Amino acid sequence: YNCSIRGGQVGEQIQKLGCDLEQVVDPLTxxxxxxxxxxxxxxxxxxxxxxxLMRDAAAAGVIYGNYDLDWMIHSLNLHADAERRPRLLxxxxxxxxxxxxxxxxxxxxxxxxxxxxxxxxxxxxxxAIFERAKDPTRPDAYKENMESGIPDCLHGVLRGEGPSLNxxxxxxxxxxxxxxxxxxxxxxxxVLRYLAKCLVERRLFKEIRFEIPDFETVLEIARAAVREAxxxxxxxxxxxxxxxxxxxxxxxxxxxxxxxxIQNRFDGLLFESGGxxxxxxxxxxxxxxxxxxxxxxxxxxRTKIFVPSDLAxxxxxxxxxxxxxx
Numbered sequence: 001y002n003c004s005i006r007g008g009q010v011g012e013q014i015q016k017l018g019c020d021l022e023q024v025v026d027p028l029t030x031x032x033x034x035x036x037x038x039x040x041x042x043x044x045x046x047x048x049x050x051x052x053l054m055r056d057a058a059a060a061g062v063i064y065g066n067y068d069l070d071w072m073i074h075s076l077n078l079h080a081d082a083e084r085r086p087r088l089l090x091x092x093x094x095x096x097x098x099x100x101x102x103x104x105x106x107x108x109x110x111x112x113x114x115x116x117x118x119x120x121x122x123x124x125x126x127x128a129i130f131e132r133a134k135d136p137t138r139p140d141a142y143k144e145n146m147e148s149g150i151p152d153c154l155h156g157v158l159r160g161e162g163p164s165l166n167x168x169x170x171x172x173x174x175x176x177x178x179x180x181x182x183x184x185x186x187x188x189x190x191v192l193r194y195l196a197k198c199l200v201e202r203r204l205f206k207e208i209r210f211e212i213p214d215f216e217t218v219l220e221i222a223r224a225a226v227r228e229a230x231x232x233x234x235x236x237x238x239x240x241x242x243x244x245x246x247x248x249x250x251x252x253x254x255x256x257x258x259x260x261x262i263q264n265r266f267d268g269l270l271f272e273s274g275g276x277x278x279x280x281x282x283x284x285x286x287x288x289x290x291x292x293x294x295x296x297x298x299x300x301x302r303t304k305i306f307v308p309s310d311l312a313x314x315x316x317x318x319x320x321x322x323x324x325x326x
Contacts, residue, residue: 009165036078036088039268043088045072045099053105056113064108072098079270079279092271092285103262110260111300117207121306124256125205129180129195134158137247142189149182151175190239191248197237198308205254205306210319215303218319219253222305225318226252229311238310254306261299 005011005025014021026032027041040047050069057065075095078086090099113119132138133146134157147155153170156163163171183196198204210218227249230241241248266282273285307315 013165034086035081035268036086039088044266044269045102049106050102053102053109056109057105060113062109062113064112065105067102067105068098069102071095072102075099077272079272087270087279088268089270089272089279092273096271096285107260107262115258115260115302117304118204120256120258120304121204121207122199124254124306125195125199126176128251128254129183129192129199130157132189132192132195132251133179133183134160135247136160138189139242139244142187142192142245144188149186150179154179191241191245191251194237194239195251203309206309206312208305208307208312208315208319210305212319212322217322218305219255221318221322222253222307222315223249225315226307226311229314238308252308252311256304256306257301259299259301 005014005028006021011021011025014024027034027038030038030042032038039045042048053065053067054069057063072095075091075098077089077091079089081087090096146158150158151170153163153167153175156167157171177200180196180200183192184200185193187193187196208218208222212218212221230238230249230252269282270279271282271285272279273288
């Protein structure tokens with residue numbers, strides 16, 4: 001926040017509105033005198049997460065993101081520390097289980113929705129399209145007229161430049177869809193045209209599950225199978241690859257890595273346990289038998305491989321043939 005707001009165009013616009021920039025930045029960086037406000041604006045249990053978990057669960061039609069928000073809010077309070085700085089305080093008997101429930105809802109939403117293979121496959125394909133559109137190693141013939149028919153706010157992005165604040169605000173779903181549809185029909189780059197067409201027509205890349213423990217071996221087998229299939233043109237919709245386009249193959253085997261972190265999930269929070277010692281940290285409270293907290297919040301990392309649906313069967317066959325014996 002410090003670098004992006006204070007030294008960027010967002011900070012300039014805030015100052016032009018006549019606002020005190022420090023009053024905007026301090027709550028986000030934790031430097032504001034009201035520490036409880038800082039934690040609620042940007043922290044482990046901030047109000048943004050309260051909102052998007054339930055909203056996303058309702059939009060996705062799942063129950064994973066639901067939790068007892070009212071009970072958690074009623075358990076929150078402020079406590080003045082030795083420096084008379086308000087600290088966020090959670091009443092342990094009422095709120096500790098509710099907070100753990102909230103954290104569990106967030107984790108399961110990542111497992112079942114945000115990191116679902118279909119979601120990650122679509123996101124990775126979209127990223128690959130823009131990586132290809134601004135790839136400087138492509139043959140020069142493919143770079144001609146790249147900005148023709150594309151909204152102006154994307155021109156800088158295609159040149160490898162960071163968008164200005166106004167361009168960033170203008171880049172919405174409609175702008176992205178205009179670019180995708182244009183590339184899917186008119187791009188001179190056959191790889192870019194194929195990738196965009198797959199996303200526009202919802203022919204998403206398929207996840208390739210593997211049992212071979214060495215990921216690099218899996219990646220090597222998948223790439224070899226894809227190169228062979230492209231050379232044979234086993235599917236009529238596959239693009240012809242220019243021999244001089246050395247990195248074209250990379251866009252047909254997409255690697256996606258995602259991670260869920262939970263470190264310091266109660267960092268800076270205080271809990272009121274009803275004892276004479278006053279507010280305590282989570283580590284102190286959780287040891288008390290009356291709370292009976294068994295946290296299942298563990299981080300996880302997922303690495304997936306996605307290939308075109310036309311080639312998924314051949315890649316799976318190649319991996320089965322190399323699978324170690326049981």
